[in-house]
Amino acid sequence: MTTSDAILARLMALHPKVIDLSLDRMHRLLAALGHPERAIPPVIHIAGTNGKGSTQAMIRAGLEAGGARVHAYTSPHLAQFRERIRLAGSLIADDALADLLAQVEAANDGQPITFFEITTAAAFLAFARTPADYTLLEVGLGGRLDATNVIDAPRLTVITPVSIDHTQYLGETLPLIAAEKAGIIKPRIPVIIGPQQDDALQVIEARAMGLSAPIIAHGQHWMVQAERDGMIFQDDHGLWDLPRPNLIGPHQIQNAGTALAALRALGATDAQAHAAVTRAEWPARMQRLRHGPLVDLAQGAELWLDGGHNPAGGLALAATLDTMPARPTHLVCGMLNTKDIAGYLRPLASHAASLTAIDIPGEPNTLPATDTAQAAQSVGIATRIAADAAQAVATIAASEPGARILICGSLYLAGRILRDNG
Template sequence: MRDFGSSDDPLVQAQLDRLAKLSLPEGRIGLDAIRALLSRLGDPQTRLPPVFHVAGTNGKGSTCAFLRTMLEADGKRVHATISPHLVRYNERIRLAGALIDDSSLASLLEEVLDHAEGINPSFFEVTIAAAFLAFSRTPADACVVEVGLGGRFDATNILPSDVLAACGVAALGIDHERFLLAPEEGAPTDPLARIAFEKAGIAKRGVSLVTLSYSDAMTLEIERAAMTKGAPLAMRGRDWHSSITDTGLHYADRHGEIALPRPALLGEHQFENAALAIAMLRHQDFVTVEADALATGNGEAHWPARLQRLADGPLVRGREVWLDGGHNASAGEALARHFAEEELHLVIGMIEGKNPSAIVRPLRKSLRSITVVPVPNHPAHGPAAFGDGAASAPDVQTALDALPEDGAAVLIAGSLYLAGEVLRLNEELPD
């Protein structure tokens, strides 16, 4: 899978080929390019339905999935933009509940790219401009927007306060160090505090900033951002509470308490993501969602390649295979908690620049074997990076075929690019 995607539709592919030629000028930061591009398009970001804007290191995509299904369970028409796509570029733009169709996507990208001449926007800036333009033209009740990278200088942060219903910050950890930890005067020097500083940069005046609970250093940066921007802060453990019960999820805030079923998404960390989505919906006054819709959406959310049990298909035939796109330490710890009582065969591919031990170290006690595979179209770590005993295979199919039939489950992990290829090969296309 390429970053820019491929399509069976020649009109879409022509625009994806144009996207593939874009590059981000080295050292450029800020929102000037996306601002200029949206201005040429008539500033569609000012004409959106109420927006739920979500940042975070881990869990922001899952939180967006919970938000969307909870809103839809209440009968709302919902736009959404997420990143990255796994198999098809269309996954990045969801209009009123359905992925954008090829015909609409081709004309939309052509329009945006034609207006981009001379601005030199990045691939992601064009994508966000296209999403906001589409959202402004199609009636809906709400939008769910996932931050791409960081928050403060992410293209999605062009959203003005008067279209925002609530901003949310999911779990925080170290990732994308080259971009988010680059030295900058006035920014925190402690790595975790700097991450919180960047993510909380989405705060806007008068818009609720809803967060999980964090370390003292991270909490201080989030409090500073909320105070500086004039954003009402709603933090877990202070303004709202959630806990895991025998039957599911318990949520409480000043409006009352709610008992919900277990989240549809697997892993204990999904209880926090679901609770964050609920808190965002309950700390805003633009879109009303009934408690039964919160419960229904919590039990129906789907987010591909996040602890996903693969169905039998061309790639997976008759054995238990799990897929997860996690690639940092927080993801490794979440996987280790989920598989703590199981033994696994790990099939892993990680692009260069990512830390191989982030996934392997937390899982080490559960692993019967490690097989390292390439990440399609990306430079990737070889078996030596994963420690003694790691084998290699030229592709996922070969890796799976070589595993013993010993009853142990298989986990394929390490990269969303790899996850997208696995879903494509097994014919499980995200919809």
């Protein structure tokens, strides 16, 4: 265990709940730290249900191609916590992370605060102390009461597609969830709005208009579409004729459009737009695994990994499979017990030759494999249960050597897989 791991374990115990949406504790701690959030480089603040991470990765690739130094904050991490904090282009070093965590722990002085809040404060402290041109800030959950929503005047806000997820925290309906996401919009600060359902768009635009925030919305101020082997982005400033995104799946064209709209608002060049769609890296989003113990067990079968976990993620994954060469696709699925598993699996039913249900190892909130299997059966997928991913992959590969094996259902599961097979 590293020094930062030991501190992180202590920080987990400072609040009885993993999620307790409020800004009061965050404001208290930031004041004790001397308000580092007021000293970080210009912020692009990104909220939404799906596509936040991919959109952020493409914005970062475009900015860095223009020579900018870019901080980035994301969550959750996959294999190591330090993946969440990128300083001027590089992941934070473990010793630097440990120093920051010790400082925020001391400043907090044992008071109740959630793990996400206190670690977000550590990220702000790092960003304030390291020179850069931009800070890309991804919302953790929701927006209005998220720990990242303490930036009074970001350079831009961005809202990627909003759909139903985290209903126990954000509300049961799409308009209620959209209102929480729109809470990051600030007075007179431009907001980039990605493709939205009408109910969500109305709420987001109403919030922006009430704050006199300039709106740059998909379908009104910019458009994006697939074109032959590439894609076209067009707005009032002109047209970018670009390759398809290197991130796999048709939904990545929409994410690219949102990223390009943000880059256009920041004055990006044609070369930066090209880099945004060709250089972005974002693991566990339809990622082909090419080495590691699981690849060896697959015995020549294709092995893929995807961290999507809600109904919109299931739809995006199904659309991605539609574009891939035909071959039997077998799912290995583990999910959290807070998710709409039937909603996630329903779009995948026509694509899946089978589903092997597993628990997420080491995750207290895993959905039991028996429940995953029951949900899969309810949407018409032939199902079995395995002790773990290794047993599932070996069994599938032995029965159908030419298969496509797709491990899916959770970023937490994806992180466990990538630690040994990334």
